[in-house]
Amino acid sequence: MSWVTALARPDIVALKVYEHAAWRPQLERLHANELPWSPAGGDPRSGVNRYPEPQPRALIERLAGLYGVAADSVLVGRGSDEAIDLLCRAFCRAGQDAVLVCPPTFGMYSVSARIQGAQVLTAPLCMERGFALDEPQLLERCTRETKLVFLCSPNNPTGNLLEEQAMVRVARALAGRAIVVVDEAYLEFAHRPSLARRLGELPNLAVLRTLSKAHGLAGARCGTLLADPEVIRLLRKIIPPYAIPKPTLDAALSRLTPEAIAAGKEQLAALLAERARLMKALAGLPRILRLWPSDSNFILAEFDDAGAALEQGCRAGLLVRDARGYPGLGRALRITVGTAEQNSRLLEAWS
Numbered sequence: 001m002s003w004v005t006a007l008a009r010p011d012i013v014a015l016k017v018y019e020h021a022a023w024r025p026q027l028e029r030l031h032a033n034e035l036p037w038s039p040a041g042g043d044p045r046s047g048v049n050r051y052p053e054p055q056p057r058a059l060i061e062r063l064a065g066l067y068g069v070a071a072d073s074v075l076v077g078r079g080s081d082e083a084i085d086l087l088c089r090a091f092c093r094a095g096q097d098a099v100l101v102c103p104p105t106f107g108m109y110s111v112s113a114r115i116q117g118a119q120v121l122t123a124p125l126c127m128e129r130g131f132a133l134d135e136p137q138l139l140e141r142c143t144r145e146t147k148l149v150f151l152c153s154p155n156n157p158t159g160n161l162l163e164e165q166a167m168v169r170v171a172r173a174l175a176g177r178a179i180v181v182v183d184e185a186y187l188e189f190a191h192r193p194s195l196a197r198r199l200g201e202l203p204n205l206a207v208l209r210t211l212s213k214a215h216g217l218a219g220a221r222c223g224t225l226l227a228d229p230e231v232i233r234l235l236r237k238i239i240p241p242y243a244i245p246k247p248t249l250d251a252a253l254s255r256l257t258p259e260a261i262a263a264g265k266e267q268l269a270a271l272l273a274e275r276a277r278l279m280k281a282l283a284g285l286p287r288i289l290r291l292w293p294s295d296s297n298f299i300l301a302e303f304d305d306a307g308a309a310l311e312q313g314c315r316a317g318l319l320v321r322d323a324r325g326y327p328g329l330g331r332a333l334r335i336t337v338g339t340a341e342q343n344s345r346l347l348e349a350w351s
């Protein structure tokens, strides 16, 4: 029995997959109960009267190229949120298994785990060391029932990268016992190579990427899991058959042409320049007690009165994220870097 089969829910391993309508684009489709015409009132070229290609080949290949992995290591879903959910569903038996998260961190890991009925264990990041991983604590808290360990680098909401060697050590220590899921949703803002290049060497590593952040496609919903081909095959058994809507596929393919990738690099450079300007200006505001360095497209800041700052932002027509609910961040707000005009307006509201 492979380590993936041993780790996964036995009922998912045994599950007979749903047989979706065959994808044979060279033939005309009278097999999927679709309308033969484009929808009334819709764009006749959109193709949305047809079910889309399940796990679309062209997109998978483009993403494999973008992320530097083989196509059989790629699962594409509706945002990385979907991959998080699928991992919890495939590996955690309700009422028995657990996931481990490192707060303060992205909330969907524990929400997806709880929806699945899995226990959520925590190993908080070490605030005194700039929200670094606390490896000994993490490994100590990882029980035999822990199937997934979620690490977020750069971390949301703190903005920092986790040390690569620390993540590698955690993956090695948990080999065969748990999947270490490294969420790199914000990696493009950090100029750091992806851990995905080490997938071959660390079979229990899985990496989440998304087109929602630096690629500007949050509304399209397109995220990717990069992992051992056996993990990918298992998740393909449970992802809904037509997970990627046609408009999403079209938007993602357009965003991944060489020209769009080049233009995207310019947008990224502009965003990073704005991040630097905003960071510098925020550092000069007396009401901000602490600013954390950012390797992402947001800045975490501690205020003397976060409630008042939130309200002033709203009055200027700008919404920033209240981070006060996160453990240890009782006076913090998370500010997404906007356009130069938006950032200036926010600074003005807080001056």
Ligand SMILES: Cc1ncc(COP(=O)(O)O)c(C=O)c1O
Binding pocket: 078, 079, 080, 081, 082, 106, 152, 155, 156, 183, 185, 186, 209, 210, 211, 212, 218, 221, 222, 223
């Ligand atoms: C760390 C992190 N991971 C994943 C996601 C979800 O991204 P997606 O839009 O790909 O579902 C977010 C969204 O904010 C995030 O902050």
